[in-house]
Amino acid sequence: MKTKVIVFIGSFLTVFAENKTETFIVKGGNCDECKIHIEKAALSVPGVSIVDWDRESKDLQVVFDDTKTDVDTIQKAIAKRGNDTPNHKANEEAYNELPPCCKYE
């Protein structure tokens, strides 16, 4: 019985871990490939659980566990794959490798 209670409290804490939602602009083209590319980059960061990039507004909404990561780390991961974020400029090499439809400059 005691074990059951502890397991219950444990899963309760996991579900309600510090999930934070943030939105910031990520530059990209207007195509699905950009959406997949940007969302994949954000999801590659441990602690990020939900991502949604809007092709029109370029807004990226991220939900993450703020005991594991932060906005700066997420933006760095995206910039490394070739897309500009408010705090980090895109890696030039990665940008050059993007498909033509995804160039935004």
Ligand SMILES: [Cu+2]
């Ligand atoms: Cu694209």
